[in-house]
Amino acid sequence: MRRLLGIGITELTVRIVVLAKQVPDPETPPSQFKIDESTNTVIPPNGVPPVVNGFDLNAVEAALLLRDAGADVEITVLSVGSDFVMDAMKKPLAMGADRLVLVDDSGLGNIDSAATVKVLAAAIEKDGPYDLILGGRQASDWDQAHVTLGLAEVLGLPLVSLVQKLELDGDSVSLQRVIPDGYQTITAPVPSVLTITNELGESRYPNLRGIMQASRKKPEVFSLADLGLSSDDLAPKLELRKLYIPESNKQVELIEGEDEADSGKKLALRLREEKLI
Amino acid sequence: MTSILLVAERDEQGEISQSTVQAIAAANGLVDSVVTAAIAGEAPASASALAVEKVVTLSSIDDADLGIYDQATAEISALVESTSPEVVIFSKSDFGSVVGARLAFRSDSAFAADCIEISNAGDGVSVTRPVYGGSALAEFDIVSSRAIITLRAGAYETNTETGSPSIEAFESGVNVEQTASVTGTVAEAREGVRLEDANFVVSGGRGLGGPEPFSVLTDLANALGGAVGASRAACDAGWIDHSHQVGLTGKSVSPDVYIAVGISGASQHMAGCSSSRAIVAINKDADSNIFKEARFGIVGDWEKVLPSFLATVRELKA
Numbered sequence: 367m368r369r370l371l372g373i374g375i376t377e378l379t380v381r382i383v384v385l386a387k388q389v390p391d392p393e394t395p396p397s398q399f400k401i402d403e404s405t406n407t408v409i410p411p412n413g414v415p416p417v418v419n420g421f422d423l424n425a426v427e428a429a430l431l432l433r434d435a436g437a438d439v440e441i442t443v444l445s446v447g448s449d450f451v452m453d454a455m456k457k458p459l460a461m462g463a464d465r466l467v468l469v470d471d472s473g474l475g476n477i478d479s480a481a482t483v484k485v486l487a488a489a490i491e492k493d494g495p496y497d498l499i500l501g502g503r504q505a506s507d508w509d510q511a512h513v514t515l516g517l518a519e520v521l522g523l524p525l526v527s528l529v530q531k532l533e534l535d536g537d538s539v540s541l542q543r544v545i546p547d548g549y550q551t552i553t554a555p556v557p558s559v560l561t562i563t564n565e566l567g568e569s570r571y572p573n574l575r576g577i578m579q580a581s582r583k584k585p586e587v588f589s590l591a592d593l594g595l596s597s598d599d600l601a602p603k604l605e606l607r608k609l610y611i612p613e614s615n616k617q618v619e620l621i622e623g624e625d626e627a628d629s630g631k632k633l634a635l636r637l638r639e640e641k642l643i
Numbered sequence: 644m645t646s647i648l649l650v651a652e653r654d655e656q657g658e659i660s661q662s663t664v665q666a667i668a669a670a671n672g673l674v675d676s677v678v679t680a681a682i683a684g685e686a687p688a689s690a691s692a693l694a695v696e697k698v699v700t701l702s703s704i705d706d707a708d709l710g711i712y713d714q715a716t717a718e719i720s721a722l723v724e725s726t727s728p729e730v731v732i733f734s735k736s737d738f739g740s741v742v743g744a745r746l747a748f749r750s751d752s753a754f755a756a757d758c759i760e761i762s763n764a765g766d767g768v769s770v771t772r773p774v775y776g777g778s779a780l781a782e783f784d785i786v787s788s789r790a791i792i793t794l795r796a797g798a799y800e801t802n803t804e805t806g807s808p809s810i811e812a813f814e815s816g817v818n819v820e821q822t823a824s825v826t827g828t829v830a831e832a833r834e835g836v837r838l839e840d841a842n843f844v845v846s847g848g849r850g851l852g853g854p855e856p857f858s859v860l861t862d863l864a865n866a867l868g869g870a871v872g873a874s875r876a877a878c879d880a881g882w883i884d885h886s887h888q889v890g891l892t893g894k895s896v897s898p899d900v901y902i903a904v905g906i907s908g909a910s911q912h913m914a915g916c917s918s919s920r921a922i923v924a925i926n927k928d929a930d931s932n933i934f935k936e937a938r939f940g941i942v943g944d945w946e947k948v949l950p951s952f953l954a955t956v957r958e959l960k961a
Contacts, residue, residue: 390775392775392776392909392911393909395932396778396908396909396910396932396935397930399775399778399779401779406781408775408779421892479754480747480748480753480754483748503892504892506775506776506911507774507775508774508775508781509756509757509772509773509774509775509776509891510754510755510756510757511740511744511756512740512743512744512747512748512754512756515741515744515745515748516744516745516747516748516754518745519745519748519749520748524822524823525741525745525823526710526711526823527740527741528737530885541823542829543710544885545710545737545828546737546839546894547830547831547833547837547886548828548829548830548831548886549828549829549831550709550710550825550827550828550829551825551826551827551828551829552710552711552823552824552825552826553823553824553826554822554823555822555823558822558823563892564875564878564879564885564892565878565885567879567881568879568880568881602786603752603753603754603785603786603787604753604754604755604783604784604785604786604787605783605784605786606781606782606783607764607769607782607783607784608781608782609774609779609780609781609782610779610780611778611779611780612779612780614935614936616935616936616937616938618924618934618935618937618938618939618940619938619939619940620934620939620940620941620942621939621940621941622941625947626941626943626944626947626948627947627948627950627951628951629941629943629948629951630941630947630948630949630950630951630952630953630955631951631952631954631955633923633939633941633948633952633955634952634955634956634959635955635959636939637900637921637923637939638959640921642899642900642920642921643843643867643900643956643959643960
């Protein structure tokens with residue numbers, strides 16, 4: 367049975383959960399990207415707040431495009447972590463998602479991805495069922511690209527990765543899956559787990575109305591205990607021993623001509639001198 | 644003894660891929676390693692000289708599984724269950740990334756993607772992998788009885804070491820009913836040389852300001868006999884097709900010369916081009932990160948720099 371039939375939600379509503387992760391802003395200038403090697407953590411840069419992983423916003427966008435195409439969809443954004451910054455986490459709501467569900471627990475600050483999958487699966491079992499589970503192709507912090515894939519395994523659901531286009535088609539979804547020199551067309555059943563890639567296109571910017579609506583919405587929050595989990599269930603399989611910034615010893619040779627056009631000419635001659643062209 | 648299962652891949656000719664040969668070098672670098680290579684389908688000629696103990700062929704995996712990988716995941720899981728390797732190594736390919744991750748969760752093993760090093764650490768194994776889009780490196784100890792890893796191409800040298808492995812077939816008897824089905828494959832039209840194979844790559848980024856300047860980059864690429872690349876920002880903005888994207892989530896290139904025009908040099912972009920012989924940066928912003936990665940640079944407006952650069956290249960090539 368469906369868990370909740372809220373206002374405007376019917377048995378025909380396609381329920382979509384989008385997995386989202388709060389990450390340090392990947393646009394942080396490299397000069398401000400610093401690591402505390404005593405704790406193996408990234409030092410939050412001054413004045414650069416965290417953001418929702420950009421690839422997860424691609425997944426939010428994918429869900430919104432289904433709505434734009436006329437489907438009756440309910441979009442729930444689900445995140446696992448601690449120290450959530452609401453301004454960041456509400457962005458998917460401002461874009462048009464309906465609900466924000468957070469598993470917020472101090473015990474979730476530094477868990478590995480195997481544990482993350484366990485928590486996500488428990489949250490989905492509690493909050494679901496869902497027709498589609500969407501995740502970004504990878505997270506811009508640890509770049510492991512496997513939480514959504516692992517979730518499909520744990521939930522025993524069909525999986526298609528690197529989806530750049532999707533259309534609902536009755537009880538199935540028609541997909542385009544990116545491969546190195548083109549794409550595959552794939553039909554998958556509902557429910558399925560999909561990872562969405564940035565080839566989908568840029569995620570929309572929230573408009574003022576969306577931002578106002580998001581500001582009024584409150585996240586629904588679960589603790590680990592609410593999900594029947596304890597920190598014992600979250601034993602790591604990988605232990606971070608060292609996190610560091612590799613040193614670069616490259617020295618650029620700047621080409622300077624009388625003006626920019628002259629620099630261009632000198633550059634070509636310099637490359638020839640080095641037998642590079 | 645460290646028992647290692649290495650999941651081999653093929654190149655376009657159907658022979659063992661370079662990335663697999665590199666993975667064998669990584670596996671043989673571990674203390675007391677005993678390496679078995681598994682390959683889908685019949686063993687190609689190059690398999691019989693691999694520097695491994697044994698080659699196992701998996702006949703139940705065919706092309707119908709490509710992209711979905713349900714059968715490959717089931718078959719390799721069965722092989723892992725019956726042989727209990729401590730480490731399973733895949734190439735960081737589409738196949739390896741999907742099957743490796745699924746196998747890790749199916750077999751309750753640790754997973755580390757896109758590793759650049761695997762080494763002994765005490766009684767166990769540790770791995771190094773780039774994180775934060777390549778801005779940092781992380782070293783992990785595996786604290787699980789089994790580790791599944793994917794290895795980045797080029798992280799190890801293509802070893803010329805050879806061996807004379809026995810070749811055996813493995814049949815799990817598992818036949819997975821496909822949950823999703825591939826109905827077709829569409830190849831993107833491409834003019835000229837393949838981006839990954841090009842000796843020259845001319846790439847544009849956000850600094851170009853729009854789609855039109857890519858025609859200038861194309862002229863330059865044509866003059867050099869190379870290909871056009873782009874940053875993720877330029878692709879996501881729709882200025883050029885995503886098939887041109889270079890970086891962590893795009894293509895990895897290693898040309899003789901990589902010319903980055905209006906590209907800031909974010910780590911995730913550099914992850915796709917840092918193995919180029921020479922990077923040339925053209926950018927208005929002298930503080931841009933690309934100048935820390937480049938061998939040659941011009942601080943200036945590409946609109947003024949490129950025409951004379953192109954004209955001189957044409958003269959030199961004439």
